[in-house]
Amino acid sequence: MSLSRDEVERIAHLARIRIDEADIPGYVRNLSDILDFVAQMNAVDAANVSPMAHPLDESQRLRDDVVTETDQREAFQAVAPQVEAGLYLVPKFVE
Amino acid sequence: MHQRSLADLAAALRRREFSSEELTRACLGRIARFNPRLNAFVTVTEERALGAARAADQRIKAGEARALEGVPIAHKDIFCTKGIRTSCGSRMLDNFIAPYDATVVEKLEQAGAIMVGKTNMDEFAMGSSNETSHYGPVCNPWDISMVPGGSSGGSAAAVAARLVPGATGTDTGGSIRQPAALCGISGLKPTYGAVSRYGMIAFASSLDQAGPFAVSAEDLAVMLQAMSGFDPRDSTSLDRPVPDYRAALDDAIAGLRIGLPKEYLGEGLDAGVAKAVEEAIKVFERLGAKPVEISLPNSRLAVPTYYVVAPAECSSNLARYDGVRFGYRCAEPRDLRDLYERSRGEGFGAEVKRRILIGTYVLSSGYYDAYYLKAQRLRRLISADFARAFGQVDVILGPTSPSVAFKLGAKQDPLTMYLCDIYTIAVNLAGLPGMSIPCGFAGGLPVGLQLIGNYFTEPRLLNAAHRYQRETDWHRRVPPGFE
Numbered sequence: 372m373s374l375s376r377d378e379v380e381r382i383a384h385l386a387r388i389r390i391d392e393a394d395i396p397g398y399v400r401n402l403s404d405i406l407d408f409v410a411q412m413n414a415v416d417a418a419n420v421s422p423m424a425h426p427l428d429e430s431q432r433l434r435d436d437v438v439t440e441t442d443q444r445e446a447f448q449a450v451a452p453q454v455e456a457g458l459y460l461v462p463k464f465v466e
Numbered sequence: 467m468h469q470r471s472l473a474d475l476a477a478a479l480r481r482r483e484f485s486s487e488e489l490t491r492a493c494l495g496r497i498a499r500f501n502p503r504l505n506a507f508v509t510v511t512e513e514r515a516l517g518a519a520r521a522a523d524q525r526i527k528a529g530e531a532r533a534l535e536g537v538p539i540a541h542k543d544i545f546c547t548k549g550i551r552t553s554c555g556s557r558m559l560d561n562f563i564a565p566y567d568a569t570v571v572e573k574l575e576q577a578g579a580i581m582v583g584k585t586n587m588d589e590f591a592m593g594s595s596n597e598t599s600h601y602g603p604v605c606n607p608w609d610i611s612m613v614p615g616g617s618s619g620g621s622a623a624a625v626a627a628r629l630v631p632g633a634t635g636t637d638t639g640g641s642i643r644q645p646a647a648l649c650g651i652s653g654l655k656p657t658y659g660a661v662s663r664y665g666m667i668a669f670a671s672s673l674d675q676a677g678p679f680a681v682s683a684e685d686l687a688v689m690l691q692a693m694s695g696f697d698p699r700d701s702t703s704l705d706r707p708v709p710d711y712r713a714a715l716d717d718a719i720a721g722l723r724i725g726l727p728k729e730y731l732g733e734g735l736d737a738g739v740a741k742a743v744e745e746a747i748k749v750f751e752r753l754g755a756k757p758v759e760i761s762l763p764n765s766r767l768a769v770p771t772y773y774v775v776a777p778a779e780c781s782s783n784l785a786r787y788d789g790v791r792f793g794y795r796c797a798e799p800r801d802l803r804d805l806y807e808r809s810r811g812e813g814f815g816a817e818v819k820r821r822i823l824i825g826t827y828v829l830s831s832g833y834y835d836a837y838y839l840k841a842q843r844l845r846r847l848i849s850a851d852f853a854r855a856f857g858q859v860d861v862i863l864g865p866t867s868p869s870v871a872f873k874l875g876a877k878q879d880p881l882t883m884y885l886c887d888i889y890t891i892a893v894n895l896a897g898l899p900g901m902s903i904p905c906g907f908a909g910g911l912p913v914g915l916q917l918i919g920n921y922f923t924e925p926r927l928l929n930a931a932h933r934y935q936r937e938t939d940w941h942r943r944v945p946p947g948f949e
Contacts, residue, residue, distance in 0.1 A: 379823070386781060386826040387788075387803070388819055389811030398823065401880055405824055408881055411770040412840050415847070422842030423849060425672060425702070426658040426897020427921065432701055446565040452795035459790050464802040 373403045467492050469944065472537060472631035472685035479526060479536040486526070486536025486580060490519035493538040493582050496629045500948065503610060506623040508543050508601045509551055510583040518580045525578070534692055535578030540633040542621050543584040544591055545571050545676075546665040554667045555587040555599040555617075558787050558794045558813035568665025569697045570634055570676050577692035582630060585620030589815045590784065591641055591669045593617050594886040595877065598817045603874055606649060607945040608911050612871040615645030615886075618679070622649040625679045627948045632680040632689050636666060638673045639772055640866075640890025643902040646679060647866035647914020650904045652931065652941060653679045654686045657921050658897030659704035661690075662697035670779035671702070673772075673894040682941050683903060683931035687711035690924065706922070714925045715932040720754030722930060725859030729765040730889050736869040738908025743865050746905040746915045749937050750863070750930070758859050762851040767844050768892035769884060774828050774841035775895070780818075781825025787813060820880060849896040856920040861930050865889055866902040866914035889916060899924050903931045904940035912940070 374382075379399050383390045390398060444457060453460040467489055470478070479486055494512055501507050515538065522536035546552045546564035553559045567575070575581070588598040596604040596619025604619040606612040607627040614623040618635030622645035625633050635642040637655035646653030654677045661676040668674060678689035691711050697703040726747065731740065747757060789795040789809025796812050799805035814822070828837035855862060868888060877883045893900040898918055905915035915934075919927040935941050 374827075378827075382823050382827050382830070384807075385830060386822050387806040387810055388814070388822060389807035390819070391811075398820070401820055402823055402827070404879075404881055405773060405820070406827075408884075409770045409773050409828075409837070412767065412774070412837075412844055415764075415767060415844060417840065417843035417847060420843040420846050422839055423846035424842060426849070426895075427704070429659070429702065429704075432705075434698065443565065447791070450561075450563055450565060450792040452789060452792075461790055462799050462801050462805055 374399055374406065468496055468628040470631070471682055472680050473688050475631055476534055476537050476688065480531050482526060486519040486522040487516060489536065490515050490538050490580055490582065493630055497583065500627055500629060504605050504607060504623050504627060505602055506585055506604050506620040506627070506629065507540065507583045508553060508586045508620070511550060511581055515580050515582045522578055522580060532576070532578035533688065534574065536580060537578070537632070538580045538582045538630050539574060540583050540585050540621060540624050540630045541571060541581055542587055542618050542633070542635050544587060544636055544667045545634060546667070547571055547581070547584065550584065552584070552667070553600070555589040555601060556814065556818070557600045560600065560794065562793055566665060569662035569699065570666065570693050573695070574634070574692050579692065585618070585624055585633060587620055588617035589818050590667070591617040591636055591638055592780070592817050592821055594640065594644060594883050596620065597874065598815055600815060605874070606871045607948050608650060608871065611873055612911065613648065613874055615648035615867070615871065617641040619645050621679050622646055622651060622653065625649070625651045625681065626945060628944060632678060632685055634676060634693070635679050636674055636676050637894065638669050638776060639894050640887040642677050642679065643866050643890050643900055643914065643916060644886060646902040648871040648912065650912030650940070650943060650945070651679055651681055652683055652686055652901065652903045653677065654690060654901040654924070654927070655893065655899060656690065656694060656924055657899045659702050660924070661694045662700040662703050664697055664699040668783040670776040671783060672779060673776060682935055683928050684712070684715060686901070687715060687928045709925050711925055711928055714929045717929050718754065719750070719930055719933050722755040722861060723859040724750055724755045724757050725760040725855050725862040726757055727760050727762045727765070727862060727864055729762050730864035734868055734888065735865060736908065739865050739867070739869060739913050742906030742908060742913035743915055746934065747863060749934055753933055753937065760855045760859060760862070762855060762892065764844070764847045764851050765892060768848055768895060769888055771841045771844045771848065771895060772891045773824070773884060774837045775845065777821040777825035778829050778838050779825070781822045781829065784818070784822055789813070817880065845895045848892050852896045852898060861927065862918040864916050866916040870908050870911035870913060893918055897921070899927060901927050901931060903934065904943070906940055
C-alpha cells in the first residue's frame with residue numbers, strides 16, 4: 372500500500388497538521404511502510420467475527436442528567452494562549 | 467535508605483526509624499545527583515514535597531498514618547497535577563499547568579504518598595525507547611548509552627536507579643512492562659478499567675491503563691491498592707470491589723498451571739532473553755507450578771491490529787490540541803486554519819504526527835471498514851485466543867520484550883521500534899492484566915519475565931511474582947554506580 376504525495380498532503384489537511392515541504396517525502400515513505408505492515412491483517416478473513424470496541428464488552432455507563440460541574444472558567448482560561456473578557460481569541464474568520 | 471523497598475520504607479516510617487522529611491530529602495538528594503546523568507525527571511517538586519513530608523510526619527506522630535504515609539513517589543508526566551506543569555513529554559504541553567489532579571494522583575496523595583516530581587516519557591506515550599520526548603531521551607541506569615524502554619522510561623529509570631521507591635506509569639501497548647523489563651524492575655498493567663483514567667492524558671482510550679512501578683511485586687501490590695477503584699469520572703471505570711492485593715501474596719503456588727505460548731518463545735526472541743526466561747520457568751517448576759504448552763495462534767496479528775486501533779483513537783483524542791484553549795499556539799497565525807495547522811505542526815513531534823496521520827487515514831471516508839472495523843474484528847480473535855488459553859492455564863509466562871535494552875539511536879525506523887512490543891500489545895488489545903518482573907541478565911542488561919493473567923486476577927499474578935521473588939534476587943540488583 373503505497374501512498375502518493377497528494378494523499379499524504381490530503382491526510383495532513385484532514386488532520387490539520389502543517390508538514391514542511393522538505394519533510395513530505397519522509398512521511399510518504401514512513402506512512403506507506405506502516406500501511407504495508409498493517410496489510411498483514413488482510414491475511415485473515417474475519418467477516419463473521421463481531422467487532423470488539425471494549426475489552427470487556429461493557430457498554431457506556433450513563434449518569435443522571437444533573438449538573439455536576441461547577442463554573443471553573445477562570446481556572447481553565449488561565450492556561451489558554453489568548454483570552455479576553457472570558458472569551459477565547461482566534462484570528463477573525465467571518466468577514 | 468534508598469536500597470529499601472517501598473513496603474519496608476512505609477513500615478519503617480510508621481515505626482519512626484526516620485522521618486518522612488529525612489527520607490524525602492534523601493530522594494531529592496539522589497535526584498539532584500543522578501538526574502543530570504539519567505534525565506528521568508522533567509520536573510522536581512521539591513518544596514511541595516518537603517511540605518507534604520512534614521505534614522506526613524505530623525500524621526505519623528499523631529498515630530494517623532495511612533497506607534503510604536510519607537513515602538516519596540514520582541508520577542509519569544502524563545498524569546495531571548494541579549498547579550504543576552503536565553507536559554506529556556510534548557512541546558504542545560510544555561506550558562500546560564494542569565487545573566486539576568488526575569484520580570491516580572489524588573488517590574496516592576490520599577494514601578499519604580509524597581510526590582517528588584514528574585517523570586520523562588515518550589511524547590504522548592507514543593514510543594518504546596523514551597526517545598520521542600520533547601525533553602530528550604532518558605538513559606538506562608544499567609548502561610547510560612542504552613534506552614530505558616518506553617513510553618514510561620523516566621519512571622522505570624527513576625525506580626531502577628533507586629531515586630524513588632515507586633512510580634506511576636501508563637501502558638497502552640507495553641509502556642509499563644517493557645521499560646520495567648529493560649530497567650530490571652517490576653511493573654504492572656492492571657485489567658482495563660481497574661484504575662481510573664480521569665486526568666490521565668488520553669492516547670488510545672480503549673487500551674490506556676495506569677499502573678505502578680516498584681522494585682518488587684509486594685511493592686506493586688501496595689501501590690495498586692492505593693491507585694485502583696471505581697471512579698464515576700471515568701466512563702470506562704469498572705464498578706467492582708477492590709480486592710486485597712496483598713492478601714494472597716505468600717500463598718503456595720503448587721499446582722499453578724503456567725501456560726507457555728509457543729508463539730512467544732520461538733523465532734524473533736533473543737537467545738540471552740530466552741535462556742533467562744527458561745531458567746525462570748524452572749524456578750516456578752521447583753515451586754510446584756505445572757508448565758503447559760499453549761498456543762495463541764493470532765499473536766502475529768497483534769502488532770498490525772494495534773497500529774490501526776491505537777493511531778485511530780490517537781487521531782481522535784489529539785484533535786483537542788488546537789492552539790485555542792490550552793497548549794502551544796504558533797506565532798502570528800494568518801487565519802484560523804493557519805492557526806490550527808501550524809500550532810499542531812510545530813507543537814507535535816514526528817512520531818506523534820505519524821500516528822495522527824495514520825489514524826486520520828484509516829478513519830477517513832472509504833477506508834473505515836477495511837482498517838478500523840477489520841482491526842476491531844481481529845481484536846476479538848486475539849482476545850479469544852487468551853480466553854481459550856485461560857480455560858487450560860492460570861497464568862501465562864513468557865518474555866516481556868524480544869531483546870534487552872538497545873543503544874540510544876539504534877532504531878530509527880518506526881516499524882523496527884514498533885516490533886519491540888510484540889509480546890505486550892496483545893494484552894492491551896484483550897484488556898488483560900500483565901506484569902513484568904526481573905528474571906536475570908543477558909550481556910549485562912536486565913531481562914524481564916512477563917506474567918499475563920485472566921481479567922481481575924491481579925492478586926494471583928502478584929502472588930506468583932512474589933513467590934518467584936522470594937526464591938530469586940534479580941529484583942534486588944542495583945545498577946552499578948547507583949548503589
